[in-house]
Amino acid sequence: MDHYTHPASQHPSVSTVYPKNLVSVPGRASFWLRRFLAFVGPGYMVAVGYMDPGNWATDLQGGAEFGYTLLFAILLSNIMAVILQALSARLGIVTGHDLAQACREWLPGWLRMPLWFTCELAIIACDLAEVIGTAVALQLLFGFPILLGTVISVFDVFLVLLLMRWGFRALEAFVMTLLGIIAVCFGIQLVASSPEVGEILKGFLPSSQLITNSDMLYVAIGIVGATVMPHNLYLHSSLVQSRDYERTYDGRKEALRWATWDSTIALTLALFINAAILIVAAAAFYRTGHHDVAEISDAWRLLSPILGFGLASTLFAVALLAAGTNSTVTGTLAGQIVMEGFLHLRLPYWARRLVTRGLAVLPVLIIVGFYGQGKVGALLVFSQIVLSMQLPFAIIPLVMFVSSRKIMGAFRLSRPWIIVSWVVVAIIVGLNLKLLNDAVIG
Template sequence: MPVGDAGHGAVTVPERASFWFRRFLAFVGPGYMVAVGYMDPGNWATDLQGGAQFGYRLLSVILLANIMAVLLQALAARLGIVTGKDLAQACRDWLPRGLSLPLWLTCELAIIACDLAEVIGTAVALNLLFGISIMAGTLISVLDVFIVLLLMRWGMRALEAFVITLLGIIAVCFGVQLVAAAPPVGAVLKGFLPSSEVFANPGMLYVAIGIIGATVMPHNLYLHSSLVKSRTYTRTDEGREDALRWATWDSTLALTLALFINAAILIVAAAAFHGTGHQDVAEISDAWKLLSPVLGFGLASTLFAVALLAAGTNSTVTGTLAGQIVMEGFLHLRLPYWARRLLTRGLAVLPVIVVIAIFGQGKVGDLLVFSQVVLSMQLPFAMVPLVWFVSSRKHMGRFHLSPLLAVLSWLVVLVIVGLNIKLLGDALF
C-alpha cells in the first residue's frame, strides 16, 4: 500500500458536524512535511549569499517564490484528494510508458540530488557543532536510517510531530538571531516590495534566480499529492471539497513558516554581513564563524548550526518518504524503508566522499550548489504533468482548474522553468 494511502497510519477526520478546529487539526501535518523542502540546506546558501551581497533587497524574491510554491503545492494536494492518485501514480496510469519511465528516472536523480544537499548540510552542522570532520560527518549521516525506521514504526502522526518539532526549533533559533541582529524595520519592509533593480543588476538577478530555483523542490509535488491521502475523510464530492479546503490551509500556513525562516536567514545575513565588510560571505561555514563576533551575541553561531542540523535531519525524513512514493507510484515496487534509505543515502554520500578525497573539504560548498542545479533540471518534469492533470476535466471532473487558475498555473510553470534554465545556463557556461 502506498505511503500516503488511508489505512497506512491513516489519520481519522472528525465528522463534519464536529468543531471546525478539530477538523482542521486532523488535516495539519502534510503541509509541514512539504515545508521542510523549502528550507533545506540548499536554500541556505542562496539566502546567505543574497543577504550578504545585496542586503534586504531580495526579500521580495523570497516572497514571490513562496507565493508560487503555495499555488503549486495546492495543486498537488488537489490531485491527490480528488483522484486518489499521487503524482507518480497519475504519471504511470495516464501517460505513455515511454514518458513515465524517463520521468521516474529524472525524479530519482532529483531525490538523490536533494539527499546530497542533506548530507552536506548535516555533515557541515556536525563539523560546526562538534568539530567532526566533513568526511566523518558524511559517514555518520548514513545512520539516520534508524531515525526514519523508528518514526515509521510509530505511524504518520509520529512522523509529522517529529518534523513539526524540528521546524519549531529552526524557527526559534532564527527568531532569537533576528532579535540579536536588530535589523532596521523600515529597510526590511522595503525589501519585500518589488524592485526593478533585481533585473537591472546582473549579479542580483543571478542570486534571485538561485533563490527561486532552490525554493520549489520537485519531489515535494510527489510527496504532497500522496500524503494528503492519509486522511480518512468521506470520499464524496462534498467530502473532497472539505478536504481540499483544509489541506490548502495546512500547506499555506506551513509554507508561511518556511517564508519566515528563509526571510530570517537572509535578514540575519544582511544585518550581520552587508555593510560590515563581509559582503563576500557565501559559504555556510564562513557565516557560522562570523555571526557571533559580528552580532556581538555569543550564541548566534551555535543557534545557526543547531538550526542547520535540524534542517538536514528533517529533510532526511521527507526525502525517504518521497523516494518510497516515487518508486511505488511509477514502478509498483516497494522496498523496505531501511533498504530504500540506504540506497538513496549511499548514492548521495558517494560523490561527497569522492570530492573530499580528491579536492578536500573546501569544495563541498560547490557540490551543494551543483545539487541545486540538478534539481532545477528536474523541476519541469514534475510541474508540467501536475498542471496538465489538474487542468483536465477528464481526470478531475468538476474539480478541474478554472480557466483563470489554469492560466495562472501555467504562467508560474513558465516563469520557474525559464528562470531555472537561466540558472542552469549560467552555472554550466
C-alpha cells in the first residue's frame, strides 16, 4: 500500500493555499469522537455553497407557487450533492491532488486552459450571486441602495485576510458560526409559520405533478441545477488535505470515513435550511394566495405582516447577509485552489479576491445603473445558468478519476458506486441542459 505515499507527500495544495500548518489529528489510541472532531470543518465550508442566494430564489419561488410539493426536488438534489462531495473528498485524500491538480495531471494538455476558463467563469458567477445577496441584505437591513451595497461588498476582502491570519481552524469556526446563525433564523421562522406537518412529509415524496406540470418541472430543474456548485468539488478535494492524517493506506481509509461523515452531516444541515426556506414560503405565501413571490425583497416585505411576527423579516435578512458573507471565505479559497491547480500560478489573497469580486461587481453596477434594481433578480438567474453550464466540466472528470484503478488503486470505486455516480452525472447534466435550453429559448 506504499503506492499511496508518494503523491500526498508533496502536499501540492496544502503548502500554499492554507494559511497555517496542517490541523493536527489525535493519535489512534484517542477516543473516536476526538478523532472525528479533528476532521470536522471542510464539510461545513463546502455546505456554504448549497445555500447561496441562487438557492434562496428557487426555493422561495417553489414554495410560493407550488406549496410543499417541491421538497422532493430539494431532497433529491441534496442526495446527489452528498454523493459528489464524498467522491471529491475521496480524490483529495487518496491521491493528494485536488480536482484542479488532477485535471492538470491526468487530462490531455489541450483541455487544461478551457477547463480553467470555465471554472473561473463559474467562480465569478457564484461571486455574482454573493454580491447580489449581500447588497440586497444590506438594503433590507439598513436601507442602503443596491449600488452602495454592491460597492460595500468589495471590502469583504479585508475580512478574509483577517481570518486567514488567525489560521485555518478560525476560518472554519467563522463559517460554522454563520451557518448556525442561518439555521437559528430559519428555525424560528419555521416555528412561526406553523406549517402543516402532514403536507411537509408528503412533499418529500415524489409526485406525478413533477412530470405532468411543466411549470413545476421547470422550477424543480432550477432547484436541482442551482444546488451542486462546481467550485465546491474543487474546494472540497483540497480542504480535506488540511488534516495531518497518516499518508498510509489505513490513515487514508480512516480520513476518508471521517471526511465523508463530516460532509454528509454538513449537507444535511444545508438540506434543513433549503427545505426551511421552501416550507416558510409555502406556509406564508402559498397558503395565503401570494403565489407570485419570487424575489427575495418581496419575500422580506411580506413575511412579517403575513406571519404576524415582527422579527420574521429581520431574521430573514440577517440570514441572507450571513449566507453572503460566508460565501466570501469559501469563494476566495476556491479561486486560489483553481488558479494554482490548473496554472501553478499564485496571487496574494487580496489581489485574487479583488479581481474576482471586481469582475462580479461590474455587471451588477451596469445593470442597476441602466435598468434599475428591478433587474437584479434576472441577473441572479443568469448567474445560475452560467453555473449550470460549467457543472459538467467538473463532475465528469471527477467521476472518471475516482473510477480509475490506475489513479485510485485499492480505493477505486466499486462497480455499483461507479454506476450510481454516472447515473447522478447523467441526471444533473440532463437537468442542467434542459434548464439552459429553456432559459435560452425563453
